[in-house]
Amino acid sequence: MARLYSFFGMIIFLTLSTSFCKPTNLDNACDVKSKSFLLGTIIRYVTGDHSPSCLPSFSFFDQWGVYGPVARVNAITTHQGQMIIGGEFTMTGVPTGSASFVDSISGAVVPNRFCPHLKVKGLTNVAISDGSGGLYIGGDFTHVQGIKRSQVAHILPGCQLDPNFIPVEDPTRNIAALSLLGDNLYVGGMFSGWGSGSQINIASINRFTGLLNPGFLSPSYDNSIFDIVSDGSTLYVGGHFQDIGGNPRYGLVKLSPTTGAIDSSFTGQAPAGGQVNDLHLGTDHTGTQVLYIVGPFAGRAMSFYLNGTQTSWAPNPNLEVFKVNQYENTVYLGGEFTTIGVTPSNYLVGVDNQLGAIKENSFALNSFVRNLNVIGNKIYVLGDFTETKGQKRNYAASFDLPSQNLNQWDPSLNSSIYHPAGDIVASGSTILIASNHTAVNIKPRNNFAVFDEETGYPVENTPNFDYSIKVLHIKDNHLFVGGSFENINGIPRVSFAILDLPSYHLNPTNIGVSPAGTDIRTITSNENQIFFSGFGMTSVGGQSRNALAAIDSKSFGLTAWNPDLGVGGSASTLLVVNDLIFVGGIFNSLNGDGTVLNYRAVDTTSGVMRSIPSNTNYPSNGVNTQTYLDGKIYLGGIFTSIGSLGTFNYIAAFDTQTQTYITPNSIYADAMVSSITASPEAKLIVTGSFNSLNGNTASQYMGAFDTKNNTVMDWSPNPSDVGNVSYYKNGKWYIGGDFINAFNKPYGAFFISELNEKK
Template identity: 25%
Template sequence: MINIYTRITCAKKDYASFMALCLFLIWSQTARGQLVSADLPVTNSQEMNEVVRDGNTLYVSGAFSYIGPNTGSGVLLDSSSGTYVQAFPKVNGEINASIPDGQGGVYIGGEFTKVGSVFRNYIAHINSDNSVDLTWNPAPDAMVEAIALRGSRVYFGGYFTHIGGVERNYIAAVDAVTGVLTSWDPLCDGLVFGIAVSDSIVYFGGNFAHVRGDAVAAARLNIAATDTGVGIATSWDPTALSLNALEPYVVKGLLLADNDTILYVWGNISGLGYTTKYGAGSLYTHPENNNNTYATAWTPSPRYASNNSTNCAIKALAISGDTVFLGGEFLRLKTAYTTRNHIGAMTRSGAGTILAWNPNITAPNYVTSSRVSGVTSLEVVGGVVYAGGYFTSVGAVTRSNLAAIDRGTGVATSWNPHIADGEDMLVNTLSLTGSNIFAGGNFNSVNGVTRNSLAAVDLLTKEVTSWDPNVTYTGAAAFMSEMVQYGSNLYISGTFDAVGGTARSRFAAISKTTGLPIEFLPTTTFTNAPFTLAVDNSKLYISGTFTTIGDSARNNVAAVDLTTGNITAWNPDIDSGSTYYVNAFGFSGSTVYMSGVFENVGSSPRKGLAAVDDSLGSALVWNPNLGNSSASTGFRGYAMTVYNSIVYVGGNFDTVGTTGRRGLAAIDASTGSIASWNPVITLPSGSLGITSLGTAGSTLFIGGEFSTVEGNARTGVAAIDILSASVMDWNPQLNRIGTATKVVSFEIDNGNELLYVAGDFTTINDGDPGSYLAKINISAGALPVELVSFSAMQNGEFIKLNWQTATEINNYGFEVQRQIILLPIGTNYSKPDWEKIGFVAGNGNSSSPKDYSFSDNAGYNGKYVYRLKQIDNDGKVKYSNEVEITLGNQPKYFKLSQNYPNPFNPSTTIKFTIPNSENVLPTTLRIYNAIGQQVSELLNKPLSAGIYKLEFDASNLSSGIYFYKLQSGKYVETKKMIILK
């Protein structure tokens, strides 16, 4: 689907260089995002399923094998003990690159938006005192993959096309102290993954075809050298050839050696310096001094396996003295018969001799796959080689994703930070920062412990206890789906076959004291894990796919007396067969409510909703779903709770009976009538919808997978006022980058003050790191900040915002948000989403006027709308009214911008400008493949002057290099794009 937009531009008015709009206003539309505690442990799972609280102990279950402190994705580790420095700010996204600043601090780059409490997009500087550098903020618009520091400049490369709103494609240089963008611009036309800098030359590599030349673009295939002044390519042109299409890069990294006369190059390489080189090689930086030869004889030739001609990439390289250390997915190095599993060492001289040093790292062998395993980062410090990546052991020693290896013996040292293990917990970058080792990647924790699927957390210390049931499953990871408690025991179900080494298949009772399984339902064998467990009035209600339980015949649902362990007489006798079961129970007095997939209760028709007595399970007259379609294809209810004679049902459904209700309904507990109470909830198709319900006072809390409640953005968990059915402003802002946020279960504490949440999320509050487990305050009230003025004015190319507060209480600061007004051609006005462009710290508590300002380098002519999001120290937020300002007149020049994102899959954005003209110009925008064949025409119509944005969907095209060509009148320009699937 293609959409064309043009930014509204100002009619010709003489504003000189100054225009101001001042609005005196009050705060409006309170959002009150509640602060979520970030001090609970996190796991390495992609989902946590259940939480159960017993006093000061919180039991958590899911599919994890690790649980530990919430550290974020970057840590400083003591080089002796491996203990992490807790004062280091938490980073909320993946870190791909790091480099020491030479003063005990570190520059980091990757795909993150927040470092500690400071918003930083994709790159940041952390000082030696572990504070975030508030001055240094280059603000690229996409992911950073490489960083280099030389003199007073920081060079970095990646996926971005703008720095602070100024166009810079894929590589840029900023001042190392101020972060201000320099004029150096090599006009690179593709991704940059590696950078090395000498006194006068910048070397960089990645996946590109051209850089800046003297007059026209200079062809440089995946590796280039430019001057440090303007960024013009030198004559040095070794080229780097791609090995395969498994990686987004050809060149992954660069390292200068021997007084900058030799450049080591590694990555997804098959040729270097016009010579066959696999994985890595080294180049002369002055080939004129070496018989005009680029490539040295040094070559590692990594392979996937013995007698296998398939070469592979080198993912990491480090040099110490005359030794080159290499890391990657390889299993052979130098020859097809020399075994080196994922790590090895060679001499630097000549062609390179393989050394006996052989740590023998164990990692999954994906061979020709885009999945990452093995060693992806290396750092040599004295007699120790630090290796990071995705692996499980070094020699015979268990090490997860990060290890220290003796440089002499190749044996793992005792240093073991115990980073969160698993494929999604990669260590991408290592560097010596002061006396500590900095590790960055995609992990969320270090210094944790091994716990399989079930763990206990001390709520006073926030640490994992020694209690360890060790729930396992032969041949695969265990998975816990249900957990309830009664007395001194937990009752669990899921995919497992042993607890603490004792055989227990799919269901078990475990002592809270010892963690060992106890004897419970000893004669029952479950062929499938029970779907639902609930406890009420000393009875365990259980549903799954069974025909007998204990010594009693039961169709898929039963109750067990928890004092005797016997099956009770309670028998609703729902439909038999593996497709019928109960998903949720609700309890009120002597009535048991059930929601699930069934057609009948005994001889009474009941489609997915029923009420039975708690003694025999006989069906009551309550039948709210009468008239709905078959339960097997229609109604899906996954959560129930009863409050004030109303049964609340959550799930993914469109109707209850014949009444429209999307995912949440209120039903009279006596009559079964559908109440008029109807909050409007947006559920993704195919999701479970609402999976948890609970009440605290007159508030109904809902958990599940949804995106809005009553038109207000809410993800994972929300609060609804029971009396009015309106969504409350309480908003913990749970989020998972890249996929849907989901809360699987929660528990409200006895004092109705805290909500313990388990699910699938990786950030909390306003972008703070917090994975799968959260503690949320549900009782605090709002605190005021009185804003008395807010204005916007044009100052040259910038828009300056000014505002003043009269009083402040508990004010953390102001997030500045912006809209750029877009107008689809031929349609009515529409507003885009708000984007966060900056943050200004508040004054905490103040009874006197305080003045604030913020400058936005807007970058485009058009209409801009701004608002402030005030945040207090408890996480509550308020939004100001909006101010608008129009910047500039119609564009004066043609311009075709680089598409973003690039590479992309499946869609990308192309921007271009058409300048003032007496005529409306015929304009075309077409897509061509690498051999010049037109594969798509995105635009063919006359256009007037304006700034345009076009969305291109390449779902029907295969991976590869493509070109897009804009022609408007006599103006023609072509740029390259990459589709990567």
């Protein structure tokens, strides 16, 4: 949809920019006045070509994220135009949010440059066409493209949020049904009112403004509404309600679209106690219009003529049906059922529209179907399945009708779909998938992923780690990896590994960290050595090393450097400054001296401790992170004081010139700090589990600090969970953590920022 707008916009722009210039005699493709230059630029833009060229360059970056039962980024670095991520995750994908535009043939996400991702924050349960190239979406969301929208939004052609359609806010609403008739948008779900109105679970709002139509006031429903359909003159409403306005009514009712009044002449409903999941206005075998209903009621699928009389159609699935649709004379059912009548039929089936006899029963899905829609001669389905006809399909698939052939459409979602979330709507040459997913085009990646910095696309053939990665460090043409892993691509490596660059192949050297269960948390280097530390390590290569060790940066052999943090000690951060390495962590012994606590500098050659920062004043608890900036070391952790020097809440600054801690403390937090990173512009990014930075509660979990004027910057990512790490490169900050949202948009545990985002 948006691709055409961008394509033709580029043609108009370039045509106008060259039409007033005298054409050249020679058609040089690099001459901005030539037709070849114009055509080449258009092709370069549309195809996404970013190879070196004399033609204009365009940004084709589409950020991906990481996902899994746990999605956590602990470490970030870059190498030769590639961003390297380590943490705890099982897959990577494009963080579109719960409403995603994908290609109708391949399922590939429509690039952000053609169609800005909707970035819906929260669930999208339902989507419908607006009839003019746009869409309405409804669900349990709070923001679209970072802008507040309370559970209902209008998406314009071009994939932009409609700035004029603004329904009244209500964080308690959950919308599951939308239907458009004239200038009215009917919304159904679970809510106890609409703004100042007393509408319960169903309301009518203006399709252009989102304002309530107060004249539509249906009696109150005792449970949720899941579908609303119209024949052009009336509304049919289905849901889990059992009572309307104090009168029994089981899952189905016919309403006036003007007043919301019940049409009592329509007596069709589910059996007593039954509930309705979905409705479809279709036809029977004679071409007569009928209303199909499905849900958790006796029989689970039935139909009515529009006068309310039940038809003879009765397929009789054995378990719940969630969705129903029709193609020609075949009615499709999707759900949890395993038989139709007495015939085995798993989760998706096509039955005739006369009696409900099986017609198409070869879809071969391996688990439940939660949603389906027929578009043209294809059926698109969403659900719990991961395979169909022996081929991998993560929760979304499409089949040709009536052949039931699986087609290539494979959007590959990051989570299974549950009711009532889920809808599939055509929008030009694209398909909108609305559900509880947050990412599409998923690719397996176990705890380690590499992305192209120009396109954002994941690099293939990278290694898989069986457990978490905590730290990444590059020295020369090698990537040093630390964590709690024990195998890489099935090859034993306990907690420390070396990858060759740029191939990311596992280096044959195994330095032999022991025991299993060691957690390497920090790695750094100087010209000659790679220093590393963590929790639980007692030996390397068979030689005793308590929590701290170093290997030669060329041969990878263990060096004699052995500061010895004692049994049970651990370090979380190492920082090289000239001939010293500052060691921070949780320990009560260093060089065998049991009076040293949590932070001290040692010689990079001998490992002998120096009386820096102090040989008497130590942080009261663990040090997690440190960074060097303009002669100062900023350290953060879980400490709240430093010896007799007084209060230092989770952050302190040590001046390496005067060899003193700076007081009064210019920067502080109210809870744990996990990382501090500096930029050449004298800015710090601080992440952790804190709620405020310098008392500024807009800095929860992460904040930016300007050391030139010692102030917290006006930058509020508002992440949904803690930040763990940050990395700076060429004006951009790469920030990772446990969050799934930032800036009121979905992200997959990391994002890239220039600190210029607006609140």
